[in-house]
Amino acid sequence: MKSIAEILGKESLEREDLIRVLEADEGECGPLFERAAAVKRSGVGGRVYLRGLIEYSNICSKNCLYCGIRSGNAAAVRYEMTEEETIAAARHAFERRFGSIVIQAGERDDAPFVARMERILRGIRALGGGALHVTLSLGEQTPDTYRRWFEAGAHRYLLRIEASSPDLYRKLHPDDARHRHASRLEALGALRDAGYQVGTGVMIGAPMQTAADLADDLLFFRDLDVDMIGMGPYIEHPDTPLYAHARRLPPAQKRLELSLRMVALLRVMMPDINIAATTAMQAIDPGGRERAILAGANVVMPNLTPARYRHDYLLYENKPGLDQAPEESVELLEARIRESGGSIAYGEWGDSGRFLARKSGGPPA
Numbered sequence: 001m002k003s004i005a006e007i008l009g010k011e012s013l014e015r016e017d018l019i020r021v022l023e024a025d026e027g028e029c030g031p032l033f034e035r036a037a038a039v040k041r042s043g044v045g046g047r048v049y050l051r052g053l054i055e056y057s058n059i060c061s062k063n064c065l066y067c068g069i070r071s072g073n074a075a076a077v078r079y080e081m082t083e084e085e086t087i088a089a090a091r092h093a094f095e096r097r098f099g100s101i102v103i104q105a106g107e108r109d110d111a112p113f114v115a116r117m118e119r120i121l122r123g124i125r126a127l128g129g130g131a132l133h134v135t136l137s138l139g140e141q142t143p144d145t146y147r148r149w150f151e152a153g154a155h156r157y158l159l160r161i162e163a164s165s166p167d168l169y170r171k172l173h174p175d176d177a178r179h180r181h182a183s184r185l186e187a188l189g190a191l192r193d194a195g196y197q198v199g200t201g202v203m204i205g206a207p208m209q210t211a212a213d214l215a216d217d218l219l220f221f222r223d224l225d226v227d228m229i230g231m232g233p234y235i236e237h238p239d240t241p242l243y244a245h246a247r248r249l250p251p252a253q254k255r256l257e258l259s260l261r262m263v264a265l266l267r268v269m270m271p272d273i274n275i276a277a278t279t280a281m282q283a284i285d286p287g288g289r290e291r292a293i294l295a296g297a298n299v300v301m302p303n304l305t306p307a308r309y310r311h312d313y314l315l316y317e318n319k320p321g322l323d324q325a326p327e328e329s330v331e332l333l334e335a336r337i338r339e340s341g342g343s344i345a346y347g348e349w350g351d352s353g354r355f356l357a358r359k360s361g362g363p364p365a
């Protein structure tokens with residue numbers, strides 16, 4: 001069997017290589033994290049970009065089998081922020097020199113919602129003359145909606161494929177017309193056509209997922225030539241059908257460890273993309289996001305959702321920071337990032353290097 005160092009010496013990582021690393025003993029993985037840190041330094045540098053996260057609404061028309069705000073969960077208390085609250089949260093990000101924000105919500109495509117989001121985007125663009133860059137994470141929409149939101153001022157869009165394998169996707173979602181793997185792939189294509197920086201991602205350690213599935217996910221990201229990735233550990237939620245698998249899952253710490261390995265492998269494979277240190281990592285370990293930064297991530301998303309809504313945007317159990325003011329979370333984060341030799345890039349958009357190189361016709365890294 002090849003050593004991890006030997007595998008990492010190869011020109012290009014293949015499926016078997018990725019499976020081997022994902023299945024390796026923890027003690028073998030030192031060379032992986034060292035290599036990822038070196039590639040990160042030359043690919044994107046030591047700076048960490050901030051995205052102020054606004055959880056705009058937990059109203060969702062979908063029913064994903066893993067998610068706490070699925071439409072079938074009658075126990076979820078639903079909310080939608082007002083346009084004024086959303087723009088105020090964006091102003092807060094602007095004043096704190098975050099450089100960019102993410103607007104995330106459950107998926108819906110009704111005309112009033114689409115129009116409301118368009119107005120919000122125009123309102124945000126008016127703040128500081130377009131000084132904030134905006135990422136949307138609002139699920140599958142028509143190409144026309146994607147175009148309208150782009151024209152209204154959104155720059156990036158995050159649409160996780162959740163599972164690149166159609167088989168696994170089917171096991172994690174209801175088998176109906178609203179939850180089709182093929183439609184999700186089409187939506188990713190439409191986002192690129194509309195001009196967005198495109199991000200995707202998966203859950204890691206989900207029920208029925210194998211190391212081979214995760215290896216295929218990494219190859220999927222590379223083949224799609226994504227600009228950014230948000231991926232994190234699966235965490236069970238008691239009011240969801242997949243909770244029935246909870247007892248058979250590896251412990252949460254193992255799922256976090258696997259997520260860090262995924263981040264490190266992806267950094268080695270795609271040196272100049274943006275990779276997020278996600279909230280689910282922090283839910284398992286209070287220092288989970290910082291560990292992800294050491295493993296190769298370069299983006300963090302401090303939560304700017306008003307406190308009274310935050311308790312209701314519960315995708316999974318033990319979500320962190322529910323009672324924390326955004327100021328506290330960023331100050332803590334800043335101190336920890338400094339400790340690990342990085343720094344926060346205030347007031348910068350932090351566009352994906354991969355995207356900028358493609359746009360200018362430059363060579364890939």
Ligand code: 5AD
Nearest residue numbers: 066067160233234235236280315316
């Ligand atoms: N555990 C971890 N991540 C989850 N998401 C939804 N439910 C869970 C869960 N139980 C993720 C999905 C979705 C993103 C907004 O949150 O990947 O795309």
Ligand code: SF4
Nearest residue numbers: 060062064067070106
């Ligand atoms: Fe809705 Fe997204 Fe949750 Fe699926 S994962 S139920 S689309 S919020």
